Amino acid sequence: MSLQEYKPMQERCSNCSFCKWIPFDKVRSARFAENCPAVCYGGWNTYSARGRFQMALAVVNGELEYTETMTDIVHTCLACGSCDVACKICRYNLEPLAHNIELKNDAVRAGKILPAQEKMLEAFKTEKTLIPGMRKADRSAWAEGIPFAEEGEVLYYPGCKYSYDPALRGAVRGAAELLIRAGVQLRYLGEGDVCCAGRLYQMGFFEPFEKRAGFNIKQFKAAGIKTIVTPCSDCYHAFKRLYPKQGLDIEVLHVVEYIDRLLSEGKLKFTKTVPLTVTYHDPCHLGRQGEPYVPWEGKEKKILNQIHTWEPRRPRYNGAYGIYDAPRRIIEAIPGVKLVEMERIREYSWCCGAGGGCSETNPEFSRWTASERVTEANSTGAQALVTACPWCKANFEGCPDENGNTIEVIDIIDLVNRAL
Numbered sequence: 190m191s192l193q194e195y196k197p198m199q200e201r202c203s204n205c206s207f208c209k210w211i212p213f214d215k216v217r218s219a220r221f222a223e224n225c226p227a228v229c230y231g232g233w234n235t236y237s238a239r240g241r242f243q244m245a246l247a248v249v250n251g252e253l254e255y256t257e258t259m260t261d262i263v264h265t266c267l268a269c270g271s272c273d274v275a276c277k278i279c280r281y282n283l284e285p286l287a288h289n290i291e292l293k294n295d296a297v298r299a300g301k302i303l304p305a306q307e308k309m310l311e312a313f314k315t316e317k318t319l320i321p322g323m324r325k326a327d328r329s330a331w332a333e334g335i336p337f338a339e340e341g342e343v344l345y346y347p348g349c350k351y352s353y354d355p356a357l358r359g360a361v362r363g364a365a366e367l368l369i370r371a372g373v374q375l376r377y378l379g380e381g382d383v384c385c386a387g388r389l390y391q392m393g394f395f396e397p398f399e400k401r402a403g404f405n406i407k408q409f410k411a412a413g414i415k416t417i418v419t420p421c422s423d424c425y426h427a428f429k430r431l432y433p434k435q436g437l438d439i440e441v442l443h444v445v446e447y448i449d450r451l452l453s454e455g456k457l458k459f460t461k462t463v464p465l466t467v468t469y470h471d472p473c474h475l476g477r478q479g480e481p482y483v484p485w486e487g488k489e490k491k492i493l494n495q496i497h498t499w500e501p502r503r504p505r506y507n508g509a510y511g512i513y514d515a516p517r518r519i520i521e522a523i524p525g526v527k528l529v530e531m532e533r534i535r536e537y538s539w540c541c542g543a544g545g546g547c548s549e550t551n552p553e554f555s556r557w558t559a560s561e562r563v564t565e566a567n568s569t570g571a572q573a574l575v576t577a578c579p580w581c582k583a584n585f586e587g588c589p590d591e592n593g594n595t596i597e598v599i600d601i602i603d604l605v606n607r608a609l
Contacts, residue, residue: 192245192295195288197489199246201497208238208272208285211537221532221565224271226540226558235262238272238285245292260301263292265554267547268391269473269540274508281505282497286478293393305550306392313397317383318349321549328352329379331361341374344414346428348421349384350579356586357579360600364420364444367605371456373447375418381408387427387474392546402427402435409439420444420602422578425512426474433482443475445577445601449515452522459608462525467599468571469516469528470562470585471538472578477508508536516577516601523608529569539565541581548584556588564590573597575604 209225216222223229228237235244244262247253255263266289273286296302312321318328331352337345345368351361368375386401409417416439419425428441451457471477483504490500513535520528533539542548542558566574567590574596576582585598 190287190291192291193249195291196246196249198283198288199242199249202239202242202283204239205279206237206239207275207279210275211271211533212275212278215533215537217532221539221568224275224533224537224539226267226269226542226554226561227265229561230554230557231262231265236265238276238289241266241289241292242285245288245295248295255296255299255301260296260303263296263301264303264306264392264545265547265551266293267473267540267542267544267558269544270478270508271473271537271540273506274477274536277505277507290391290393294395295393297393303550306546309546309549310394310397313384313386313389318353319384319386319388319546320349320353323349323353325383328382329377331358332365332377332379335362335365335377336369337365337377338374339376341376342413342415343373343375344409344412344417345375345377346382346385346417346419346421346424348419348424348579350423350583351421352382354579354583357582357600359606360579360602361420363606364602367457367602367609368418368444368447371451376412376414378408378412385424385427387423387431388546390427390431391544398431399435402432402437406432406435406437409437414439416440416442418442418444418447420577420579422472422475422479423580426478429479430482433484443479443512443515443577445475445516445519446512448605449518452519459523461608463523463604463607464525465573466527466529466571467520467573467575467604468531468566468569469520469534470531470541470566470574470576470581471511471513471535472576472581473538473540473544475577476511476513476538477536478506479511480506480508481510511536516575519601519605520575523604526604526608529571531565531569533565541576541578541584543580543584548580555584559584559588560590563588563596564592566590566596567592567594571596573599575599575601577601
Protein backbone atom coordinates (compact mmCIF):
# COMPACT_ATOMS: atom_id res chain seq x y z
CA MET A 190 0.00 0.00 0.00
CA SER A 191 1.03 3.58 -0.58
CA LEU A 192 0.57 6.32 2.00
CA GLN A 193 -2.33 7.60 -0.12
CA GLU A 194 -4.10 4.24 0.25
CA TYR A 195 -4.01 4.66 4.04
CA LYS A 196 -6.06 7.84 3.83
CA PRO A 197 -9.31 6.18 5.03
CA MET A 198 -7.48 5.01 8.17
CA GLN A 199 -5.93 8.43 8.67
CA GLU A 200 -9.39 9.99 8.55
CA ARG A 201 -11.20 7.52 10.79
CA CYS A 202 -8.73 7.47 13.71
CA SER A 203 -10.93 8.76 16.55
CA ASN A 204 -8.14 10.25 18.69
CA CYS A 205 -8.98 7.95 21.60
CA SER A 206 -5.28 7.91 22.67
CA PHE A 207 -5.33 4.16 23.38
CA CYS A 208 -2.13 4.02 21.31
CA LYS A 209 -0.30 5.76 24.15
CA TRP A 210 -1.20 3.32 26.94
CA ILE A 211 -1.34 -0.34 27.69
CA PRO A 212 -4.96 -1.54 27.92
CA PHE A 213 -6.56 -0.05 31.01
CA ASP A 214 -7.49 -3.43 32.50
CA LYS A 215 -3.77 -4.33 32.42
CA VAL A 216 -2.61 -1.21 34.24
CA ARG A 217 -1.14 -1.98 37.67
CA SER A 218 0.42 1.40 38.37
CA ALA A 219 0.57 4.86 36.84
CA ARG A 220 4.37 4.58 36.64
CA PHE A 221 4.30 1.71 34.18
CA ALA A 222 1.05 2.37 32.32
CA GLU A 223 2.41 3.98 29.16
CA ASN A 224 3.31 1.97 26.08
CA CYS A 225 4.73 4.25 23.36
CA PRO A 226 8.35 5.26 23.97
CA ALA A 227 8.34 7.83 21.16
CA VAL A 228 5.49 9.95 22.50
CA CYS A 229 6.75 9.60 26.09
CA TYR A 230 10.19 10.80 25.03
CA GLY A 231 9.05 13.39 22.49
CA GLY A 232 6.29 14.74 24.72
CA TRP A 233 4.09 15.72 21.80
CA ASN A 234 1.08 14.06 20.14
CA THR A 235 2.75 13.95 16.72
CA TYR A 236 5.12 11.24 18.00
CA SER A 237 2.18 8.93 18.75
CA ALA A 238 0.34 6.69 16.28
CA ARG A 239 -2.58 9.14 16.37
CA GLY A 240 -0.26 12.04 15.61
CA ARG A 241 1.36 10.14 12.77
CA PHE A 242 -2.07 9.51 11.22
CA GLN A 243 -2.73 13.27 11.37
CA MET A 244 0.71 14.20 10.01
CA ALA A 245 0.47 11.69 7.17
CA LEU A 246 -3.00 12.92 6.24
CA ALA A 247 -1.63 16.43 5.91
CA VAL A 248 1.17 15.08 3.70
CA VAL A 249 -1.31 13.16 1.54
CA ASN A 250 -3.52 16.25 1.20
CA GLY A 251 -0.55 18.38 0.18
CA GLU A 252 -0.78 20.54 3.28
CA LEU A 253 2.65 19.59 4.63
CA GLU A 254 6.05 18.79 3.19
CA TYR A 255 8.80 16.94 5.02
CA THR A 256 10.87 19.37 7.05
CA GLU A 257 13.95 18.39 9.04
CA THR A 258 11.84 18.21 12.21
CA MET A 259 9.14 16.12 10.53
CA THR A 260 11.74 13.76 9.11
CA ASP A 261 13.22 13.25 12.55
CA ILE A 262 9.78 12.55 14.05
CA VAL A 263 8.88 10.09 11.28
CA HIS A 264 12.03 8.06 11.93
CA THR A 265 11.78 8.34 15.73
CA CYS A 266 9.56 5.28 15.78
CA LEU A 267 10.84 1.98 17.11
CA ALA A 268 8.37 0.01 14.97
CA CYS A 269 7.75 -1.92 18.19
CA GLY A 270 4.04 -2.41 17.51
CA SER A 271 2.81 -1.52 20.98
CA CYS A 272 0.45 1.12 19.58
CA ASP A 273 -0.90 -1.49 17.16
CA VAL A 274 -1.78 -3.94 19.93
CA ALA A 275 -3.40 -1.29 22.12
CA CYS A 276 -5.44 0.11 19.21
CA LYS A 277 -6.85 -3.31 18.38
CA ILE A 278 -8.24 -3.76 21.86
CA CYS A 279 -11.20 -1.65 20.84
CA ARG A 280 -10.80 -1.14 17.07
CA TYR A 281 -10.64 -3.50 14.13
CA ASN A 282 -10.27 -1.11 11.20
CA LEU A 283 -6.92 0.57 11.85
CA GLU A 284 -3.33 -0.64 11.29
CA PRO A 285 -1.10 1.84 13.17
CA LEU A 286 2.13 -0.14 12.87
CA ALA A 287 1.81 -0.77 9.14
CA HIS A 288 0.91 2.88 8.66
CA ASN A 289 3.89 4.11 10.72
CA ILE A 290 6.26 2.05 8.59
CA GLU A 291 4.56 3.15 5.37
CA LEU A 292 5.02 6.76 6.51
CA LYS A 293 8.73 6.04 6.88
CA ASN A 294 8.77 4.59 3.38
CA ASP A 295 7.06 7.68 2.01
CA ALA A 296 9.73 9.86 3.63
CA VAL A 297 12.47 7.59 2.27
CA ARG A 298 11.07 7.83 -1.26
CA ALA A 299 11.02 11.60 -0.85
CA GLY A 300 14.73 11.44 0.01
CA LYS A 301 14.14 12.32 3.65
CA ILE A 302 16.49 10.04 5.55
CA LEU A 303 18.86 10.50 8.47
CA PRO A 304 22.68 10.67 8.34
CA ALA A 305 22.99 7.48 10.42
CA GLN A 306 20.73 5.67 7.96
CA GLU A 307 23.06 6.62 5.11
CA LYS A 308 25.91 4.91 6.98
CA MET A 309 23.76 1.84 7.58
CA LEU A 310 22.82 1.65 3.91
CA GLU A 311 26.48 1.91 2.90
CA ALA A 312 27.39 -0.92 5.30
CA PHE A 313 24.53 -2.99 3.89
CA LYS A 314 25.74 -2.40 0.34
CA THR A 315 29.42 -3.09 0.92
CA GLU A 316 29.52 -5.51 3.86
CA LYS A 317 26.04 -7.11 3.76
CA THR A 318 25.13 -5.91 7.25
CA LEU A 319 23.32 -2.94 8.78
CA ILE A 320 25.91 -2.54 11.52
CA PRO A 321 28.41 0.13 10.37
CA GLY A 322 32.06 -0.70 10.90
CA MET A 323 31.68 -4.46 10.52
CA ARG A 324 33.35 -6.51 7.76
CA LYS A 325 31.74 -9.34 5.82
CA ALA A 326 35.05 -11.22 6.06
CA ASP A 327 34.63 -11.42 9.85
CA ARG A 328 30.99 -12.48 9.87
CA SER A 329 31.60 -16.22 10.31
CA ALA A 330 34.40 -15.97 12.88
CA TRP A 331 32.01 -16.92 15.69
CA ALA A 332 31.40 -20.34 14.07
CA GLU A 333 35.02 -21.51 14.09
CA GLY A 334 35.33 -25.09 15.30
CA ILE A 335 31.60 -25.85 15.52
CA PRO A 336 30.81 -29.15 13.72
CA PHE A 337 28.00 -27.99 11.46
CA ALA A 338 26.56 -30.56 9.07
CA GLU A 339 27.36 -30.28 5.36
CA GLU A 340 23.93 -31.65 4.46
CA GLY A 341 20.59 -31.34 6.20
CA GLU A 342 17.34 -29.45 6.22
CA VAL A 343 17.74 -27.38 9.41
CA LEU A 344 19.56 -24.05 9.00
CA TYR A 345 21.07 -22.07 11.85
CA TYR A 346 20.75 -18.37 11.12
CA PRO A 347 22.55 -16.25 13.75
CA GLY A 348 21.82 -12.74 12.49
CA CYS A 349 24.12 -9.72 12.35
CA LYS A 350 24.18 -8.78 16.01
CA TYR A 351 25.11 -12.26 17.20
CA SER A 352 27.64 -12.65 14.39
CA TYR A 353 29.60 -9.51 15.18
CA ASP A 354 29.19 -8.65 18.86
CA PRO A 355 31.97 -10.31 20.93
CA ALA A 356 29.83 -9.98 24.09
CA LEU A 357 27.29 -12.35 22.51
CA ARG A 358 29.80 -14.95 21.32
CA GLY A 359 29.00 -17.39 24.11
CA ALA A 360 25.29 -17.30 23.40
CA VAL A 361 25.45 -17.70 19.62
CA ARG A 362 27.92 -20.57 19.88
CA GLY A 363 26.13 -22.07 22.86
CA ALA A 364 22.80 -22.33 21.06
CA ALA A 365 24.35 -24.01 18.02
CA GLU A 366 26.36 -26.47 20.10
CA LEU A 367 23.33 -27.27 22.25
CA LEU A 368 21.22 -28.15 19.20
CA ILE A 369 23.99 -30.26 17.68
CA ARG A 370 24.48 -32.20 20.94
CA ALA A 371 20.73 -32.86 20.92
CA GLY A 372 21.11 -34.61 17.57
CA VAL A 373 20.02 -31.87 15.18
CA GLN A 374 21.73 -32.01 11.77
CA LEU A 375 22.42 -28.30 11.88
CA ARG A 376 23.71 -26.39 8.88
CA TYR A 377 25.25 -22.94 8.52
CA LEU A 378 25.62 -21.02 5.27
CA GLY A 379 29.11 -19.73 6.04
CA GLU A 380 30.11 -17.34 3.27
CA GLY A 381 26.50 -17.30 2.10
CA ASP A 382 25.28 -15.95 5.44
CA VAL A 383 24.16 -12.31 5.10
CA CYS A 384 21.80 -9.85 6.79
CA CYS A 385 18.09 -10.70 6.74
CA ALA A 386 17.37 -6.96 6.17
CA GLY A 387 14.41 -6.95 8.55
CA ARG A 388 15.61 -3.71 10.09
CA LEU A 389 15.60 -2.10 6.64
CA TYR A 390 11.90 -2.81 6.47
CA GLN A 391 11.40 -1.36 9.96
CA MET A 392 13.09 1.83 8.77
CA GLY A 393 10.94 2.10 5.65
CA PHE A 394 13.49 0.98 3.05
CA PHE A 395 11.19 -1.44 1.27
CA GLU A 396 13.03 -1.90 -2.02
CA PRO A 397 16.40 -3.06 -0.67
CA PHE A 398 14.59 -5.25 1.87
CA GLU A 399 12.63 -7.01 -0.87
CA LYS A 400 15.77 -7.57 -2.94
CA ARG A 401 17.61 -9.11 0.01
CA ALA A 402 14.61 -11.24 0.95
CA GLY A 403 14.44 -12.57 -2.60
CA PHE A 404 18.17 -13.36 -2.56
CA ASN A 405 17.96 -15.22 0.75
CA ILE A 406 14.86 -17.17 -0.24
CA LYS A 407 16.65 -18.43 -3.36
CA GLN A 408 19.60 -19.50 -1.20
CA PHE A 409 17.37 -21.40 1.20
CA LYS A 410 15.57 -23.22 -1.61
CA ALA A 411 18.80 -24.10 -3.41
CA ALA A 412 20.21 -25.55 -0.18
CA GLY A 413 17.10 -27.65 0.46
CA ILE A 414 16.34 -25.93 3.76
CA LYS A 415 13.05 -26.91 5.41
CA THR A 416 13.49 -25.27 8.83
CA ILE A 417 15.26 -22.10 9.93
CA VAL A 418 16.31 -21.82 13.58
CA THR A 419 17.51 -18.43 14.78
CA PRO A 420 18.45 -16.98 18.18
CA CYS A 421 17.69 -13.45 16.91
CA SER A 422 14.20 -12.06 17.43
CA ASP A 423 14.57 -9.57 14.59
CA CYS A 424 15.54 -12.33 12.16
CA TYR A 425 12.68 -14.44 13.49
CA HIS A 426 10.18 -11.68 12.76
CA ALA A 427 11.65 -11.12 9.30
CA PHE A 428 11.38 -14.80 8.35
CA LYS A 429 8.09 -15.48 10.12
CA ARG A 430 6.14 -12.38 9.16
CA LEU A 431 7.85 -10.50 6.32
CA TYR A 432 9.51 -13.12 4.10
CA PRO A 433 6.30 -15.13 3.46
CA LYS A 434 5.01 -12.11 1.52
CA GLN A 435 8.05 -12.55 -0.71
CA GLY A 436 7.51 -16.28 -1.20
CA LEU A 437 9.18 -18.03 1.77
CA ASP A 438 7.29 -21.19 2.71
CA ILE A 439 9.29 -23.08 5.34
CA GLU A 440 9.17 -23.63 9.10
CA VAL A 441 10.70 -20.82 11.16
CA LEU A 442 11.63 -21.33 14.81
CA HIS A 443 13.29 -19.19 17.40
CA VAL A 444 15.89 -21.03 19.49
CA VAL A 445 13.62 -20.81 22.54
CA GLU A 446 10.95 -22.75 20.66
CA TYR A 447 13.46 -25.46 19.76
CA ILE A 448 14.85 -25.68 23.28
CA ASP A 449 11.32 -25.84 24.68
CA ARG A 450 10.59 -28.68 22.26
CA LEU A 451 13.73 -30.56 23.33
CA LEU A 452 12.75 -30.19 26.99
CA SER A 453 9.24 -31.49 26.39
CA GLU A 454 10.61 -34.47 24.44
CA GLY A 455 13.10 -35.30 27.18
CA LYS A 456 16.08 -34.73 24.88
CA LEU A 457 17.38 -31.94 27.07
CA LYS A 458 17.62 -31.97 30.85
CA PHE A 459 18.94 -29.44 33.32
CA THR A 460 21.44 -30.90 35.79
CA LYS A 461 22.70 -27.83 37.66
CA THR A 462 21.00 -25.53 40.13
CA VAL A 463 21.11 -21.82 39.34
CA PRO A 464 20.10 -19.86 42.46
CA LEU A 465 18.83 -16.67 40.84
CA THR A 466 15.73 -14.49 40.83
CA VAL A 467 15.09 -13.19 37.32
CA THR A 468 12.55 -11.21 35.36
CA TYR A 469 11.93 -11.79 31.66
CA HIS A 470 11.71 -9.14 28.93
CA ASP A 471 9.54 -10.02 25.94
CA PRO A 472 11.29 -8.82 22.76
CA CYS A 473 8.88 -6.97 20.47
CA HIS A 474 9.70 -9.05 17.40
CA LEU A 475 9.43 -12.39 19.19
CA GLY A 476 6.36 -11.41 21.21
CA ARG A 477 3.65 -9.18 19.83
CA GLN A 478 5.18 -9.22 16.34
CA GLY A 479 6.01 -12.91 16.44
CA GLU A 480 2.62 -14.02 15.13
CA PRO A 481 2.78 -15.96 11.84
CA TYR A 482 1.91 -14.30 8.55
CA VAL A 483 -1.57 -14.99 7.22
CA PRO A 484 -2.02 -14.41 3.46
CA TRP A 485 -4.81 -12.01 2.58
CA GLU A 486 -6.07 -10.14 -0.43
CA GLY A 487 -9.21 -8.09 -0.19
CA LYS A 488 -10.69 -4.64 -0.01
CA GLU A 489 -12.45 -2.27 2.31
CA LYS A 490 -16.21 -1.94 2.17
CA LYS A 491 -19.01 -0.31 4.12
CA ILE A 492 -22.30 -1.89 5.07
CA LEU A 493 -25.14 0.57 4.35
CA ASN A 494 -22.35 3.10 3.73
CA GLN A 495 -21.70 3.28 7.47
CA ILE A 496 -20.26 0.17 9.05
CA HIS A 497 -16.70 -0.44 7.95
CA THR A 498 -15.51 -3.97 7.23
CA TRP A 499 -13.11 -5.94 5.04
CA GLU A 500 -14.02 -8.39 2.31
CA PRO A 501 -12.96 -11.12 2.85
CA ARG A 502 -12.26 -10.93 6.58
CA ARG A 503 -8.83 -9.49 7.22
CA PRO A 504 -6.29 -11.15 9.58
CA ARG A 505 -6.08 -9.31 12.87
CA TYR A 506 -2.61 -9.24 14.34
CA ASN A 507 -3.14 -8.26 17.96
CA GLY A 508 -0.02 -9.78 19.47
CA ALA A 509 -1.79 -12.43 21.52
CA TYR A 510 -0.23 -15.36 19.65
CA GLY A 511 3.42 -14.36 19.85
CA ILE A 512 6.13 -16.45 21.52
CA TYR A 513 5.60 -15.94 25.25
CA ASP A 514 5.21 -19.31 26.93
CA ALA A 515 8.27 -21.12 25.55
CA PRO A 516 10.88 -18.84 27.17
CA ARG A 517 8.97 -18.81 30.44
CA ARG A 518 8.71 -22.61 30.49
CA ILE A 519 12.46 -22.81 29.94
CA ILE A 520 13.22 -20.37 32.76
CA GLU A 521 10.84 -22.06 35.19
CA ALA A 522 12.31 -25.50 34.38
CA ILE A 523 15.79 -24.48 35.54
CA PRO A 524 16.41 -25.66 39.13
CA GLY A 525 16.89 -22.76 41.54
CA VAL A 526 15.63 -20.03 39.21
CA LYS A 527 12.69 -17.93 40.35
CA LEU A 528 10.79 -15.89 37.78
CA VAL A 529 9.17 -12.62 38.84
CA GLU A 530 7.22 -10.65 36.25
CA MET A 531 7.29 -6.97 35.40
CA GLU A 532 4.04 -5.04 35.05
CA ARG A 533 4.16 -4.74 31.26
CA ILE A 534 4.64 -8.20 29.80
CA ARG A 535 3.75 -10.38 26.83
CA GLU A 536 2.03 -8.34 24.07
CA TYR A 537 2.06 -5.27 26.34
CA SER A 538 5.82 -5.31 26.90
CA TRP A 539 7.75 -2.03 26.83
CA CYS A 540 10.29 -1.92 23.98
CA CYS A 541 14.04 -2.13 24.68
CA GLY A 542 14.67 0.91 22.48
CA ALA A 543 16.77 -0.70 19.74
CA GLY A 544 14.00 -1.24 17.17
CA GLY A 545 13.44 0.63 13.93
CA GLY A 546 17.14 1.32 13.64
CA CYS A 547 16.85 3.84 16.49
CA SER A 548 19.87 2.45 18.33
CA GLU A 549 21.88 3.91 15.43
CA THR A 550 19.76 6.88 14.34
CA ASN A 551 18.77 8.23 17.76
CA PRO A 552 20.97 6.66 20.46
CA GLU A 553 19.82 9.07 23.19
CA PHE A 554 16.18 8.12 22.65
CA SER A 555 17.14 4.45 22.41
CA ARG A 556 19.08 4.58 25.68
CA TRP A 557 16.28 6.47 27.45
CA THR A 558 13.81 3.78 26.39
CA ALA A 559 16.11 1.04 27.71
CA SER A 560 16.49 2.91 31.00
CA GLU A 561 12.73 2.93 31.46
CA ARG A 562 12.65 -0.85 31.09
CA VAL A 563 15.58 -1.35 33.45
CA THR A 564 13.71 0.78 35.99
CA GLU A 565 10.72 -1.53 35.64
CA ALA A 566 12.91 -4.62 35.89
CA ASN A 567 14.58 -3.37 39.07
CA SER A 568 11.19 -2.62 40.60
CA THR A 569 10.49 -6.38 40.70
CA GLY A 570 13.45 -7.07 42.99
CA ALA A 571 14.99 -9.40 40.40
CA GLN A 572 18.74 -9.98 40.38
CA ALA A 573 18.89 -10.30 36.61
CA LEU A 574 16.99 -9.39 33.46
CA VAL A 575 16.66 -12.24 30.95
CA THR A 576 15.78 -11.77 27.31
CA ALA A 577 15.82 -13.70 24.03
CA CYS A 578 17.06 -11.00 21.67
CA PRO A 579 20.64 -9.78 21.07
CA TRP A 580 19.52 -6.22 20.37
CA CYS A 581 17.59 -6.10 23.65
CA LYS A 582 20.53 -7.52 25.59
CA ALA A 583 22.99 -5.07 24.09
CA ASN A 584 20.70 -2.10 24.76
CA PHE A 585 20.04 -3.08 28.39
CA GLU A 586 23.67 -3.95 29.17
CA GLY A 587 25.11 -1.43 31.61
CA CYS A 588 22.11 0.88 31.20
CA PRO A 589 21.21 2.67 34.47
CA ASP A 590 17.64 3.03 35.64
CA GLU A 591 16.11 6.31 36.83
CA ASN A 592 17.97 5.91 40.14
CA GLY A 593 21.33 5.17 38.56
CA ASN A 594 21.18 1.41 39.23
CA THR A 595 21.97 -1.21 36.60
CA ILE A 596 20.97 -4.88 36.46
CA GLU A 597 22.67 -8.02 35.23
CA VAL A 598 21.41 -8.84 31.73
CA ILE A 599 21.43 -12.48 30.63
CA ASP A 600 20.71 -13.98 27.24
CA ILE A 601 18.33 -16.88 27.81
CA ILE A 602 20.76 -19.15 25.97
CA ASP A 603 23.49 -18.32 28.48
CA LEU A 604 21.04 -19.02 31.32
CA VAL A 605 20.24 -22.41 29.80
CA ASN A 606 23.93 -23.26 29.50
CA ARG A 607 24.49 -22.42 33.15
CA ALA A 608 22.05 -25.21 34.02
CA LEU A 609 23.48 -27.92 31.75
